[in-house]
Structure formats: C-alpha cells, structure tokens
Amino acid sequence: MRKLTVFNNVTLDGYFTSTEGDMSWAHRRDPEFNAFVQDNAKGGGVLVFGRVTYQMMAGYWPTQLAREQNPVVAERINAQQKVVFSRTLSQVSWQNTALLKGDLATEISTLKRQAGPDLVVLGSGRLVAQLAAARLVDEYQLVMVPVVLGAGRTLFEGLPERLGLQLLSSRTFGNGNVFLRYAPAG
Amino acid sequence: MRKLTVFNNVTLDGYFTSTEGDMSWAHRRDPEFNAFVQDNAKGGGVLVFGRVTYQMMAGYWPTQLAREQNPVVAERINAQQKVVFSRTLSQVSWQNTALLKGDLATEISTLKRQAGPDLVVLGSGRLVAQLAAARLVDEYQLVMVPVVLGAGRTLFEGLPERLGLQLLSSRTFGNGNVFLRYAPAG
Numbered sequence: 093m094r095k096l097t098v099f100n101n102v103t104l105d106g107y108f109t110s111t112e113g114d115m116s117w118a119h120r121r122d123p124e125f126n127a128f129v130q131d132n133a134k135g136g137g138v139l140v141f142g143r144v145t146y147q148m149m150a151g152y153w154p155t156q157l158a159r160e161q162n163p164v165v166a167e168r169i170n171a172q173q174k175v176v177f178s179r180t181l182s183q184v185s186w187q188n189t190a191l192l193k194g195d196l197a198t199e200i201s202t203l204k205r206q207a208g209p210d211l212v213v214l215g216s217g218r219l220v221a222q223l224a225a226a227r228l229v230d231e232y233q234l235v236m237v238p239v240v241l242g243a244g245r246t247l248f249e250g251l252p253e254r255l256g257l258q259l260l261s262s263r264t265f266g267n268g269n270v271f272l273r274y275a276p277a278g
Numbered sequence: 279m280r281k282l283t284v285f286n287n288v289t290l291d292g293y294f295t296s297t298e299g300d301m302s303w304a305h306r307r308d309p310e311f312n313a314f315v316q317d318n319a320k321g322g323g324v325l326v327f328g329r330v331t332y333q334m335m336a337g338y339w340p341t342q343l344a345r346e347q348n349p350v351v352a353e354r355i356n357a358q359q360k361v362v363f364s365r366t367l368s369q370v371s372w373q374n375t376a377l378l379k380g381d382l383a384t385e386i387s388t389l390k391r392q393a394g395p396d397l398v399v400l401g402s403g404r405l406v407a408q409l410a411a412a413r414l415v416d417e418y419q420l421v422m423v424p425v426v427l428g429a430g431r432t433l434f435e436g437l438p439e440r441l442g443l444q445l446l447s448s449r450t451f452g453n454g455n456v457f458l459r460y461a462p463a464g
Contacts, residue, residue: 104420104443105434117440126302198357226428230338234290236422238445238460240410248291251428254303257290259424259454268445272456274424276292 095210096200097137098220099233100247107244113148115215117239118213122267130164131160136172137210138203143178145215150186173209174184177219197226204228224255231275232257238268281396282386283323284406285419286433293430294403299334301304301401303425308453316350318419322358326386329364336372359395363405383412390414406433412443417461418443421423424454 100108101118110113141149149169152158158166174189177196184191191198200223203211213219213229223229248255256277263271286294287304295301327335335355338344344352360375363382370377378385386409389397399405399415409415434441443464449457 102290102292103282103301104288104292104418104458105286105432105437106290146328168289221428232290238443238463240434240437240441240443242434242440246291247424248428251291251426255426257424257426257454259404259456262448262450262456264448268443268460270445270448270456270458272290272422274454277424 094204094206094208095230096140096204096213096223096228097210097231097232097233098213098223098229098247099132100215100220101235101237102247103237103239103241103244105242105244106246108215110241110244113144114217117241118235118237120237120267120269122265122269125265125267125269128263128265131164133168136168137212138173138175138208139169140200140211140213140216141174141176141221142216142219143181144218145174146176146178146181146184146186146189147173148215149179150184150189153209154186169216175203175211186254196222197228200228217245217247221249221251224248225252227276229276231260231273234272234274236270236272280390280392280394281416282326282390282399282409282414283396283417283419284399284415284433285318285411286401286406287421287423288433289423289425289427289430291426291428291430292432293427294401294433296427296430299330303427304421304423306423306453306455308451308455311451311453311455314449314451314457319351321355321367322354322434323362323398324359324389324394325355326397326399326402326405327360327362328371328402329362329367329403330404332360332362332364332367332370332372332375334401335397336370336375340372362396364432382412386412386414403431403433403435407435407437411438412432415462420458420460422456422458
C-alpha cells in the first residue's frame with residue numbers, strides 16, 4: 093500500500109495561500125531550512141495536485157527562470173511523476189503529468205493500492221479537505237511559517253467533521269519555521 | 279511599560295473556537311500539559327477579554343461546578359483582575375472585573391503605560407485582530423492542538439495587513455500539543 097502524505101506551508105492563522113493565491117510569504121531563505129526541504133523531497137514520490145496548484149506550478153517550474161533560480165528543484169520536479177485532478181482541464185503540458193478526471197477518493201484509493209513510489213499532495217486545499225474527509229491521508233507535514241495573513245485559503249475548508257491527529261515529530265528552524273508531522277489519530 | 283500577551287489554543291486550521299463557540303477540543307488531559315498551563319498562568323496578570331469570551335468565562339468560573347472541576351484555576355481566575363471591552367454590556371457581575379467602553383487601542387495603550395501586572399488576552403478573536411493591527415501585542419503564545427475543525431473563528435479575522443512574527447521558543451507535549459511563543463518581527 094502506497095502512503096499518501098500532505099506537505100504544505102501554513103500561516104499561523106491556518107492558510108496555505110492568500111486569498112489571491114500568493115505563497116511568497118513561505119519563502120524564508122535560510123540554508124538550514126532549504127537543505128531540509130531538498131532532503132525531505134529527495135525521496136521523490138508522485139506529486140498530486142488540484143487544478144489551481146497544478147497551473148501555478150506548471151507555469152513556473154518548466155521555465156528558464158525556474159531553472160536559473162532553483163536548478164536543483166526544477167530538474168527534480170520536472171522529471172518527477174505528477175498527477176492532477178481536474179474536471180475542466182482537457183490536457184496537461186507539464187512533462188510526466190497524468191490528468192485524472194474520475195472521482196478523487198476512488199482514484200486515490202486505486203493509486204494507493206498500486207505498487208510504486210509514495211504519493212505527496214502539495215498545496216491543493218480542496219483536494220486535502222476531501223482526502224482528509226475520506227480518511228485517505230496517512231501523514232500531514234505542515235511547516236508553520238511565522239506570519240499571519242488575516243485572510244486566505246485553508247487546507248481543510250468544508251471538512252464535514254473534526255479530524256483528530258497525533259503528533260509524530262516537530263523540528264524548529266533558525267528562520268522561525270516549525271515543521272510538524274501528524275498522523276490521523278487512532 | 280506593561281507587556282501585553284495573547285494566549286490561545288488554536289487548531290491546525292487556525293481557529294481558537296468552533297463556529298458555535300465550542301472550545302472543548304482544547305481540553306486534552308495530560309499531567310505534563312496541565313502543570314505547564316498552571317505554571318504559565320501563575321504570574322497572574324490582568325486578564326483582558328472581549329464580550330463573547332468574557333460571557334463564556336463569567337458563566338463558568340464563578341460557579342460551584344468550576345470550583346469542583348478546577349479548584350486551583352477557579353480560585354485564581356476569580357481573584358484575578360479582569361478587564362472586558364464591550365459596547366453592549368451595561369454591567370459586569372464577575373468579581374474583580376472592570377468594564378471598558380472606550381476605544382480599544384486607546385484604552386490598552388493607556389493601561390500599558392500604567393504601572394501594574396502584565397496584560398493577558400485570552401480567547402477574544404476580535405480583540406486580538408484589532409490589537410495586532412494596532413501593534414499593541416508584545417507576545418503571542420499559541421498552543422497548537424492536534425485537531426482540525428474545518429470551520430471556526432480565527433484570532434486574526436480582518437487583520438488589514440500581514441503580520442510577520444519571530445519565533446521565540448517552542449515546546450512539545452506528550453499529548454501532541456505544541457506551545458509556540460512569538461514576538462512581532464523587527
């Protein structure tokens with residue numbers, strides 16, 4: 093059974109993006125934290141996106157700008173297997189990306205039963221809420237960034253019932269980020 | 279100059295209370311955490327409330343039930359100095375409570391300049407957002423409780439601009455709570 097992990101930067105008021113989709117607050121340059129992110133992502137895995145996050149990522153990582161700004165991550169993420177869930181997209185141009193149009197929980201359950209690398213959801217708030225509700229998420233990895241936005245999009249909007257979690261580990265960084273790992277409780 | 283601290287339990291999606299005002303998710307019995315809370319509150323200080331949180335607290339702590347369930351905290355909080363901001367309340371019945379009706383930022387600035395114990399805001403989301411915007415909060419103490427509500431009230435609703443913070447310290451508890459202390463950045 094493949095594991096499904098959610099990885100996201102979140103503000104102290106619980107948002108993974110501003111109302112307008114801005115995530116620049118999450119980029120807190122710090123060698124220790126950058127090394128951690130690269131190491132944490134090294135395992136690879138299949139990246140899972142909703143449409144909004146996919147389009148944002150696909151508009152940046154394949155570009156020359158990304159190859160200059162973030163050569164290591166750009167090379168890896170472009171080569172990595174990716175899955176995007178969308179009912180409105182008709183095709184995807186980012187390399188190694190599969191477009192899935194079926195029911196999210198059914199498709200993810202099928203993927204989890206197949207052999208292969210683990211699945212990692214980045215961003216994609218609507219997906220996270222639905223996958224959390226369907227109890228398909230095995231681990232939540234949240235980077236608590238020391239900023240408050242006042243408004244934004246939560247990862248768990250519309251979750252129909254409370255989700256109890258169990259803290260697995262925590263790590264504090266010099267730039268003030270706190271990395272928290274959780275599994276669903278009991 | 280007196281210090282103003284905000285102390286709150288928050289969920290991983292950034293809420294200090296459910297939409298209906300439920301905070302029961304924050305009561306995660308654990309001897310280590312209970313000892314910490316009692317010790318953290320030992321310094322006393324003047325408690326600062328908005329009307330909603332005041333009415334909830336004033337409806338519990340002076341009762342016989344509270345004295346039976348939480349004798350140590352009940353005795354202390356009933357004896358403690360308290361301030362409630364409300365334009366609609368005409369009187370307050372909880373002992374040692376002052377009702378303030380003036381402009382929040384002005385009143386708090388005045389209080390901070392007076393001699394006396396430090397000020398601590400509990401709950402009171404609307405107050406926190408306004409005090410944060412007015413840059414009157416010296417320290418944010420957040421207990422990240424390992425639960426997701428999906429909906430609720432954020433401490434920072436309506437904050438007009440981003441608030442950058444600096445992590446002061448973190449502590450992890452056996453019950454999965456993570457206590458984070460922040461000061462406003464630079």
